[in-house]
Amino acid sequence: MNWRALFKPSAKYSIVSLLIVGVVIGVIGYFATQQTLHFTSSDAFCMSCHSHHSIQKELMASPHGSNPQGITVTCEDCHLPHNPIKYLMKKIVVSKDLYGFLTIDGFNTQAWLDANRKEQADKALADFRANDSENCQHCHTRIFENQPESMKKIAVTMHSMNFKKDPDKRKTCVDCHKGVAHFYPKG
Ligand code: HEC
Ligand code: HEC
Ligand code: HEC
Ligand code: HEC
Incomplete structure (x- = not known):
């Protein structure tokens, strides 16, 4: 597809494409944050600094x-x-x-x-x-x-x-x- 069309809000599919891109980024961002926060709550994470x-x-x-x-x-x-x-x-x-x-x-x-x-x-x-x-x-x-x-x-x-x-x-x-x-x- 044509990248310019993607960012042209008037084109028929571009808004849909933008929405899809937005949702995908959102989902990736959400899981990345969840994973980070999850990792930073584990005992292993706490003990990485308090290890001794x-x-x-x-x-x-x-x-x-x-x-x-x-x-x-x-x-x-x-x-x-x-x-x-x-x-x-x-x-x-x-x-x-x-x-x-x-x-x-x-x-x-x-x-x-x-x-x-x-x-x-x-x-x-x-x-x-x-x-x-x-x-x-x-x-x-x-x-x-x-x-x-x-x-x-x-x-x-x-x-x-x-x-x-x-x-x-x-x-x-x-x-x-x-x-x-x-x-x-x-x-
Ligand atoms: C005014 C002091 C006091 C406060 C406040 C208090 N406790 Fe206790 N608690 C005691 C005493 C005294 C015992 C009995 C001696 C012991 O087992 O350490 C006890 C026993 C316990 C036991 C063991 C019970 C058993 O039958 O073995 C648990 C669990 C407990 N407390 C949890 C808590 C929690 C959670 C809180 C806060 C919601 C709390 N206590 C608030 C004084 C207190
Ligand atoms: C994730 C759940 C959980 C949390 C959070 C928790 N407890 Fe407990 N607590 C337990 C369990 C399970 C036992 C062990 C019961 C047994 O020995 O049969 C216990 C036992 C106890 C006892 C009796 C044994 C002892 O150490 O004398 C006390 C008192 C107590 N807890 C107080 C607290 C206090 C104060 C906090 C907060 C700083 C706390 N607990 C947080 C689950 C929890
Ligand atoms: C049952 C509840 C409970 C759990 C589980 C627990 N802590 Fe604590 N922690 C406390 C309380 C309450 C204090 C305040 C001092 C006290 O009463 O011992 C404390 C104090 C501390 C301190 C201050 C220094 C000290 O020794 O008092 C550090 C650091 C600490 N906790 C780290 C951790 C780490 C890391 C873990 C997991 C490996 C952990 N705690 C698990 C309740 C808990
Ligand atoms: C990046 C390193 C690092 C990690 C990761 C870390 N700590 Fe600490 N922690 C410290 C340092 C440094 C101090 C002393 C801070 C000070 O006095 O200035 C401390 C102090 C503490 C204290 C006592 C002082 C207070 O403010 O309550 C507790 C409780 C504690 N940590 C619990 C935890 C727990 C639970 C985790 C995991 C969720 C954790 N720490 C992860 C570096 C770390």
Whole structure:
């Protein structure tokens, strides 16, 4: 076909062709983005920068990585938002870590993690507090109401007491549960 005709809106087929080209580009773009975002959410991607940190080993040894049900909770399950807009925003914020990765001296060593763990953990905790630990609640849906009978008495009591408080006085999951996936430093 003639390329000029393709871009001439008055020609009979050109608008159709343009639409087809548009849809094809759109579809390719959509899948390329999905693939990129999907790749950037995998544990392997997270561990490509955090590879010398004991993070994943600790996760796999915790009840979130090793339980009788055979469920493995992934980095993204806890650390990335489920809402697509917030998800993209977080990705953009996380992309600043590329700069940190390139500029922080000795970042990808266990010694760096050990020395900076409290500070890093508290930054992560701030994110959980800011959204009332919504990722925890995404899986743990029966903590405050309609608790299963098998839940420990002490847990039911603590959870119910907390839920009875005014919403702005309530504690969030990570206020009471620290170190559920990684070692949380004391002090
Ligand atoms: C490009 C390298 C890189 C990748 C990929 C990466 N990180 Fe990081 N991450 C860093 C750096 C660098 C820091 C330290 C940032 C600082 O303190 O300035 C960090 C810090 C963190 C922190 C603690 C500080 C905070 O702001 O919460 C968490 C949690 C974290 N990363 C989780 C993840 C998860 C989950 C993934 C996968 C979705 C991931 N990271 C992928 C480089 C990376
Ligand atoms: C993808 C789903 C999922 C997410 C997200 C998740 N959990 Fe869990 N959680 C589980 C599973 C599965 C178990 C293991 C159940 C078992 O041991 O039988 C578990 C176990 C637990 C336990 C009991 C074991 C322990 O470590 O003491 C606590 C407490 C807990 N989760 C808190 C949290 C908190 C806090 C968050 C958010 C930071 C969170 N969970 C996020 C699925 C999830
Ligand atoms: C006021 C403090 C407090 C808050 C807030 C809280 N918990 Fe707990 N939770 C406890 C205590 C205390 C226990 C019992 C001791 C233990 O198992 O660690 C417990 C136990 C659990 C257990 C184990 C239940 C069992 O029977 O083994 C899970 C899972 C859990 N909490 C998840 C959560 C999640 C998810 C949130 C947020 C929606 C949350 N908790 C909020 C104090 C709290
Ligand atoms: C069950 C939820 C959960 C999973 C799964 C999880 N994290 Fe975390 N992560 C947390 C919480 C909560 C904190 C805040 C500190 C704490 O309580 O241990 C944290 C803290 C961190 C930190 C700050 C440094 C530190 O050790 O506290 C990094 C880095 C991090 N996570 C990366 C990851 C990576 C990479 C993965 C996947 C291999 C992952 N996390 C899986 C919940 C989780």
